[in-house]
Amino acid sequence: MSSKSSKKLTRAAQADRHVLYQKSVQCPEAEIEFFEKTFNELRGRDALSIKEDFCGTAYLATEWCKGDPARTAIGVDYDKETLAWGQKNNVDAAGADVAKRITLIQDDVRNVTEPSVDIVCAFNFSYCLFEERDELIDYFRQTRASLKDDGLLILDLFGGTECADVLEEETEIEDEGATYVWEHVSFNPINNHMACAIHFDFDDGSRLDNAFTYEWRLWAIPEVREMLEEAGYTNVRIYWERFEDSEDDEDEMEGTGEYYEITEAENQESWMIYIVAEPV
Structure with missing residues (x-):
């Protein structure tokens, strides 16, 4: 069998x-x-x-x-x-x-x-x-x-002063067992173009990477x-x-x-x- x-x-x-x-x-x-x-x-x-x-x-x-x-x-x-x-x-x-x-x-x-x-x-x-x-x-x-x-x-x-920094900010999502991650991926001070992304981390250790991505001007x-x-x-x-x-x-x-x-x-x-x- x-x-x-x-x-x-x-x-x-x-x-x-x-x-x-x-x-x-x-x-x-x-x-x-x-x-x-x-x-x-x-x-x-x-x-x-x-x-x-x-x-x-x-x-x-x-x-x-x-x-x-x-x-x-x-x-x-x-x-x-x-x-x-x-x-x-x-x-x-x-x-x-x-x-x-x-x-x-x-x-x-x-x-x-x-x-x-x-x-x-x-x-x-x-x-x-x-x-x-x-x-x-x-x-x-x-x-x-x-x-x-x-x-x-x-x-x-x-x-704000942190906007030009490459960084990640985490916020727990209530009742979801998940964390919202906002990332500044890159910033170009010549033209203020920046790339950002949203990820979600879960309590089982998994991650939904690049759930949303953005390319825009600050x-x-x-x-x-x-x-x-x-x-x-x-x-x-x-x-x-x-x-x-x-x-x-x-x-x-x-x-x-x-x-x-x-x-x-x-x-x-x-x-x-x-x-x-x-x-x-």
Whole structure:
């Protein structure tokens, strides 16, 4: 009698990279809270429609529409496989009432400007893949064409003194028995081109290597502001995270998740900001 030996699959081999990404990188609740607060403060009304450029799995678009039955969302991304995963696991899984208010489009984000919306957003630094100034200005012009007259463009951006360093940062993913690893693979100070990667380490010793990889330009805040103005935006606001003393280490500061508008800041090892641009 013969038997076949089976080899147990590792955690990495069984992992769904999109699930891990959503749990470790994205926080739609915080982003939606920022949308609600900022749009109401600047426009005096509630935002009801968004276009999520570089939407990936449309996690943010789905959570946005789940928050209010009057809300709608458009998600645009070039990656067919990722959009299909998001349609099945986020949009359709949210139920028919939510799904009917979300439209996913596979296309270059610069090609989709209709229908006009209250908010266009591009998060997780995705627009930084436009590494040439003319390319990024053209994208910003298209976002402006996508907005209603009183709409807002909302971006995020990262920076800090550590950004040019080759490094790895690890963060445990709650209830997953896994660790999120963010790596700065390389940085070229001549043109600010950088390569980054996301890996996931598991408690069985396995690793999902290069689950996501990125090649982009590390744009500076003044550069982005100037390009937005050149693209036709009249007022560009910078929102910085409020920090407070850490309860665990008196020499450390920790972010509160609360963002406020500033015109001057002290540089830090690492920061993530929101940029809000008004077309009028």
